[in-house]
Amino acid sequence: MSQRRFIHYAEGRGDGAENALLTFLNSLEGQPGLVDACLLASPAQPGLWLVESRWADAVPPLDVPDGCKHWSFEVQRMVSGGR
Numbered sequence: 001m002s003q004r005r006f007i008h009y010a011e012g013r014g015d016g017a018e019n020a021l022l023t024f025l026n027s028l029e030g031q032p033g034l035v036d037a038c039l040l041a042s043p044a045q046p047g048l049w050l051v052e053s054r055w056a057d058a059v060p061p062l063d064v065p066d067g068c069k070h071w072s073f074e075v076q077r078m079v080s081g082g083r
Helices: 017-028
Strands: 006-013 034-041 048-055 069-074
Touching: 006 017, 017 034, 017 048
Parallel strands: none
Antiparallel strands: 006 048, 006 069, 034 048
């Protein structure tokens, strides 16, 4: 892999999690190094919400909403899918 990439996940559950993570998602726009980000809902786990963000460089300090768990990962290997 020629370029380091990083992924950050923020997880929230229950009442208010969707709105809190939507606000968090919107706060990421324009941050240096942000590749993209999305809000995810789990049909199999109602009330579970995730924000996945991908970064060209190390994840900067982020203001994750209170009560949310979060993790950062460095991508070790990628494969391309067919389009």
